[in-house]
Amino acid sequence: MIKPFPNTRDDINRFYTFTWLAMFLALITGIEIVIIYIPAPYWLVASSLVFLSAIKFLAVIWWFMHLKWDKIFCTILFMTGLILAGGIAAALLAIFYFDPHEPTYDDDMMQGPPIIEHVANV
Amino acid sequence: MPMQNEGSSAKVITEERESKPVGLARAFKRPTATTGLVGWLTTVDHKKIGIMYGVAALFFLIVGGIEALLIRMQLAVPNSELISAQLYNELFTMHGTTMIFLAVMPLGAAFFNYIIPLQIGARDVAFPRLNAFSLWTFLAGGIFINTGWILNMLPAIDKAVPKIGWFGYANLTSAEFSGIGTDFWVFGLQILGIASIVAALNFIVTIINMRAPGMTMMRVPLFSWMVLVTSFLIILAFPAITIALACLMMDRLFGTGFYEPVFGGQPILWQHLFWIFGHPEVYILILPAMGIVSEALPTFSRKPLFGYAIIVFSGVIIGVLGFAVWAHHMFTTGLSTIAKTAFALATMAIAVPTGVKIFNWIGTIWGGQIRFTTPMIFALGFIWMFMIGGFSGIMHAAAPADGQQHDTYFVVAHFHYVLIGGSLFALFTGMYYWIPKVSGKMFSEKLGKWVFWTMFAGFNITFFPQHFLGLGGMPRRTYQYDADMGLNTWNMVSTIGAFILGIGILLFFYHLVMMLRKGAPSGNDPWDGRTLEWSISSPPPEYNFAAVPMVTSRDEYWARKMIPEKKKLIENEKPEKSIHMPSPSWFPMIVSIGILIGAYGMAFLKSGYSFVGLGTLFWPIVGLLIITAGIYGWAFEGPGGYHLHPEEEEGSGGYRKKEPSDKSK
Amino acid sequence: MSQAVATHDTHEEHGEHPTCTGIPNKKMFMWAFLASDCMFFGCLIATHMVYRISPPPGSPDLQGILDIEIVSISTFLLLMSSLMMALSVHAIGKNNLKSFRRCILATVGMGMGFLLIQSYEWYHFVHEYDLTLTSSLFGSTFYTLTGTHKIHVIIGIIWLMTYYFYSFSGKMDHKSELDVEVAGLYWHFVDIVWIVIFTVVFLLEFVDM
Numbered sequence: 001m002i003k004p005f006p007n008t009r010d011d012i013n014r015f016y017t018f019t020w021l022a023m024f025l026a027l028i029t030g031i032e033i034v035i036i037y038i039p040a041p042y043w044l045v046a047s048s049l050v051f052l053s054a055i056k057f058l059a060v061i062w063w064f065m066h067l068k069w070d071k072i073f074c075t076i077l078f079m080t081g082l083i084l085a086g087g088i089a090a091a092l093l094a095i096f097y098f099d100p101h102e103p104t105y106d107d108d109m110m111q112g113p114p115i116i117e118h119v120a121n122v
Numbered sequence: 123m124p125m126q127n128e129g130s131s132a133k134v135i136t137e138e139r140e141s142k143p144v145g146l147a148r149a150f151k152r153p154t155a156t157t158g159l160v161g162w163l164t165t166v167d168h169k170k171i172g173i174m175y176g177v178a179a180l181f182f183l184i185v186g187g188i189e190a191l192l193i194r195m196q197l198a199v200p201n202s203e204l205i206s207a208q209l210y211n212e213l214f215t216m217h218g219t220t221m222i223f224l225a226v227m228p229l230g231a232a233f234f235n236y237i238i239p240l241q242i243g244a245r246d247v248a249f250p251r252l253n254a255f256s257l258w259t260f261l262a263g264g265i266f267i268n269t270g271w272i273l274n275m276l277p278a279i280d281k282a283v284p285k286i287g288w289f290g291y292a293n294l295t296s297a298e299f300s301g302i303g304t305d306f307w308v309f310g311l312q313i314l315g316i317a318s319i320v321a322a323l324n325f326i327v328t329i330i331n332m333r334a335p336g337m338t339m340m341r342v343p344l345f346s347w348m349v350l351v352t353s354f355l356i357i358l359a360f361p362a363i364t365i366a367l368a369c370l371m372m373d374r375l376f377g378t379g380f381y382e383p384v385f386g387g388q389p390i391l392w393q394h395l396f397w398i399f400g401h402p403e404v405y406i407l408i409l410p411a412m413g414i415v416s417e418a419l420p421t422f423s424r425k426p427l428f429g430y431a432i433i434v435f436s437g438v439i440i441g442v443l444g445f446a447v448w449a450h451h452m453f454t455t456g457l458s459t460i461a462k463t464a465f466a467l468a469t470m471a472i473a474v475p476t477g478v479k480i481f482n483w484i485g486t487i488w489g490g491q492i493r494f495t496t497p498m499i500f501a502l503g504f505i506w507m508f509m510i511g512g513f514s515g516i517m518h519a520a521a522p523a524d525g526q527q528h529d530t531y532f533v534v535a536h537f538h539y540v541l542i543g544g545s546l547f548a549l550f551t552g553m554y555y556w557i558p559k560v561s562g563k564m565f566s567e568k569l570g571k572w573v574f575w576t577m578f579a580g581f582n583i584t585f586f587p588q589h590f591l592g593l594g595g596m597p598r599r600t601y602q603y604d605a606d607m608g609l610n611t612w613n614m615v616s617t618i619g620a621f622i623l624g625i626g627i628l629l630f631f632y633h634l635v636m637m638l639r640k641g642a643p644s645g646n647d648p649w650d651g652r653t654l655e656w657s658i659s660s661p662p663p664e665y666n667f668a669a670v671p672m673v674t675s676r677d678e679y680w681a682r683k684m685i686p687e688k689k690k691l692i693e694n695e696k697p698e699k700s701i702h703m704p705s706p707s708w709f710p711m712i713v714s715i716g717i718l719i720g721a722y723g724m725a726f727l728k729s730g731y732s733f734v735g736l737g738t739l740f741w742p743i744v745g746l747l748i749i750t751a752g753i754y755g756w757a758f759e760g761p762g763g764y765h766l767h768p769e770e771e772e773g774s775g776g777y778r779k780k781e782p783s784d785k786s787k
Numbered sequence: 788m789s790q791a792v793a794t795h796d797t798h799e800e801h802g803e804h805p806t807c808t809g810i811p812n813k814k815m816f817m818w819a820f821l822a823s824d825c826m827f828f829g830c831l832i833a834t835h836m837v838y839r840i841s842p843p844p845g846s847p848d849l850q851g852i853l854d855i856e857i858v859s860i861s862t863f864l865l866l867m868s869s870l871m872m873a874l875s876v877h878a879i880g881k882n883n884l885k886s887f888r889r890c891i892l893a894t895v896g897m898g899m900g901f902l903l904i905q906s907y908e909w910y911h912f913v914h915e916y917d918l919t920l921t922s923s924l925f926g927s928t929f930y931t932l933t934g935t936h937k938i939h940v941i942i943g944i945i946w947l948m949t950y951y952f953y954s955f956s957g958k959m960d961h962k963s964e965l966d967v968e969v970a971g972l973y974w975h976f977v978d979i980v981w982i983v984i985f986t987v988v989f990l991l992e993f994v995d996m
Contacts, residue, residue, distance in 0.1 A: 089829045
């Protein structure tokens, strides 16, 4: 049976970091649930929600995923994907928000979706 | 040449099993053969994998070429009925899909595999088994997506070839309008996406983590740099099409409405997702080509690459901007003025780093001692032809002008100038440049020049007239055109040109075979090369470098040949007594076979055919089980390994005395 | 901090080849994969949001359907499983197999709890509100998005359970830290994707324009 290494001061610190972080994340989640019921303007509530979840997101990657203790290149690598994904998603949403391509609906059509049969030999 | 093939005389002396196979792995005992069929099927050697990539890509180049010739034959004369309209649609769909995903990308991947570890002074890629997995998965995708041609011959199955264009615009792809061919296309691209992403992840780690000591990022050869940028583009662009295809699969197999207007779905969303992938894909095809040319030009001009750093940064900027221009494929879909302006400006901005590169290439050959070898004239042809494609590209960047050119033969001419005149010419540069290293044989320059001039003439005769056809109003993908539209002459010219181009490619294959059969030995350094791959024997030994080279400058091998002090440094590099090599493995191929089986099951799920368990979830589950078993076998088998012992006289640091440089004369 | 760096730079002693950057190959591979996965989920979430920006007529009333309490519990479970995952990586690095097994089991248990609650939510949607994959565009995007996330969770559970069982083989010790850490990175990523989904798909629906 292999013996565990003894815990150092640093290990105990890290244990507390992780535990406090988890409590902090739970707390932010709680705050998020509360603020959706606050009768404030949409932009304010929506942007605070985005802000709070961004904090949660970054906290998890910074501490739980060890970016704080790792080489900076790991952060750069991941952030490349994250920023690009965020940018493209934002651009896509902006395009659809400002130039909606909504089809013109007529009432008969929207009675309910017709059942589309997969036809092999069209 | 006495130097040739020295490496293979090294003997396998010890063989060790680092981890005992457990569980399932026992059923597939670790293969030890490194030659013969089993040796090829289970190989994890990046050089063998690269060769297999190359052979498969050249095969698909012929397939796609035949498809192209059939298209051109149909269009040679007005109102032709040589082939049916359906077959025509199938041909242009499969021509585009084959050439992009099965010919140009894997031909690039062949060079990634073969050359990168040699250029950066590594013994293999970071994950050798994963590399084998990429190869087999690519092959599975290639076989899968072409299955329709064979299925079409069966009486029971009809329309098994996709006929939706390589872009598969919704709602041509909806279940109402297309048959099982579309399912083959959806899952085929999905498989090829897996292969590309895994390979790209592997090369990112390899290039960043496996460089020889002393090789800083600013000493990495330019081809390796461009492959690094390309790999980032692959891992960041392919997820977009994965999602687009997954949504399409949900629509077709499970009745959702992502792209179905009757559900409120918007077909335009497909276009956005597709081009978020599709435009970076264009740079995935061209950046490795630019890297190859940046290797060949300095070698044959006997000058260092002009403006190395700015070429690297231009490549990176092209990669980044490549993600911000996708909607220029969609200028005619009714985007708002602001969106059009933004995408038009971003598109024009991409011309700047591209132009920077072109000026740097010209700067490289300026005042050099130019040798017009076959790879060099292909590289020069690349610069010229790629520039023509680039100019017509800038014409499309202006949204109002694009409204006139969109979906005409002008666009067809543009992207063939970029993809044949650009990518393919550069890949031919690469083939002629590196094939002496790969095969250890030298080709005849005379025939090589014939190949170039035939291809060059054929290519221009085919595609230059298409500019006129497009501006004259000939739409893309048209099956027929009327005789009185003024399109007859140039279409005939274009078809004749296509056959000349075809003859050029055939001549290349003849040249290749002649070289492999009768070529004179090439020696280690036939071109008087600059980078590390020329410092080892041709073909390289299994372990590449007997002693891992200490890199002290950008053009390391050139510096070693030219600077006396560096030669002394090298004498300190002693070949290692024992080199650890990863063991071959069956599991990469097993996982790929599982993917293939699962994909067949999924494609037939809603096809209405129900023989041998197709049309049910039976085969997808079988595929999933094989994949799972394969992954577990893979994981528990471990990397394994054995030791090779290079002979003492192998030379220090892989360095050998300079040989007479130009074998071709 | 400097001490922490020292304890974490010991991968080379753990049988890994030295690399140019000092980042082990497997870890760099996983981070690059996660960057790729960001694009994957970015596009999927964007697809969902595009159809929420302009919902077609006949879309269900989401405030009446979505149940914030249930989703909050499952979110909480996933967050706590991330804590247990971080602790299990730490435990294996300290050669503490007993603690490692407990933490992994807790991680997997909470992951399964998340799956169960989410499956209950799906069941609830289908049976109470007739919201299916094909009943409306919201159904299509919602089930595809959350289903893709679920597949990620299931793969994570299988991966972690493999380590749990493998730890009895006597072949795991502090040298396995890198392998467990890489699996952990994947698990945490599944968690942060859910953080985004929780905000975008659930919470924002409750904020009135």
